[in-house]
Amino acid sequence: MDMKRRQPIGVELVKRGVVTEGDIERALEYQKQHTNRKIGDILYLLDVCDPYKLIENIGDIIGTKGILLTNRNLKIKVTDYISLDVAKKNKAVPFEIEAGKIKVCFANTVNTRAMETVRLLMLNKGLVMENYITFEPEIERILKSYEGTATDNFTTTGRNDSITSLVDSIIKTGMERRASDIHIEPMQNKVRVRYRIDRRIIYSSKYR
Numbered sequence: 001m002d003m004k005r006r007q008p009i010g011v012e013l014v015k016r017g018v019v020t021e022g023d024i025e026r027a028l029e030y031q032k033q034h035t036n037r038k039i040g041d042i043l044y045l046l047d048v049c050d051p052y053k054l055i056e057n058i059g060d061i062i063g064t065k066g067i068l069l070t071n072r073n074l075k076i077k078v079t080d081y082i083s084l085d086v087a088k089k090n091k092a093v094p095f096e097i098e099a100g101k102i103k104v105c106f107a108n109t110v111n112t113r114a115m116e117t118v119r120l121l122m123l124n125k126g127l128v129m130e131n132y133i134t135f136e137p138e139i140e141r142i143l144k145s146y147e148g149t150a151t152d153n154f155t156t157t158g159r160n161d162s163i164t165s166l167v168d169s170i171i172k173t174g175m176e177r178r179a180s181d182i183h184i185e186p187m188q189n190k191v192r193v194r195y196r197i198d199r200r201i202i203y204s205s206k207y208r
Helices: 009-015 021-033 039-046 051-062 084-090 112-123 136-144 157-175
Strands: 092-098 102-108 129-132 181-186 190-199 201-208
Touching: 009 021, 009 039, 009 051, 009 157, 021 039, 039 051, 039 136, 084 092, 084 112, 084 136, 092 112, 092 136, 102 112, 102 136, 112 129, 112 157, 112 181, 157 181, 157 190
Parallel strands: 102 129
Antiparallel strands: 092 102, 181 190, 190 201
């Protein structure tokens, strides 16, 4: 979950009446033994309140749409749009397509590099990404269900590594040149990438 706030997210949730101070104290005690878990995810695991209300409020607090991702709202096959390795690395799950937009859930929207990686992959498929946030345990559960069952175009390790390296290279170049936008143009045997710098497209490169 996304915890980068001026005030601790637990304080915000208590103010909104979503959880109690006692719930936060329990969550903090739990966190001492599970330091990799964030407060929002811990409150969900402890089942202290309505999970739908919890994630919606967390999303509202951090300025992102929050959704409780379940099999019911998973309307596409994840591995048709992103390799399992890339999904795990970026903690992302595409779950629905509507009017040329693909909805993608993340466990952490502070990780802008992860979001940009997935956005570029979706853009390369002609889809505009709309990001959401959900609980990390749900991301983990859904991706685990795909282990050993992937039969899509991303099943080979070489292919996974190639795509990941390509996206990392494109993003790294954009960051180095302080680009505000990155435009990808798929071609028959290559990908043309243009970078918008100071409101102008002034740098482009090709990747095979």
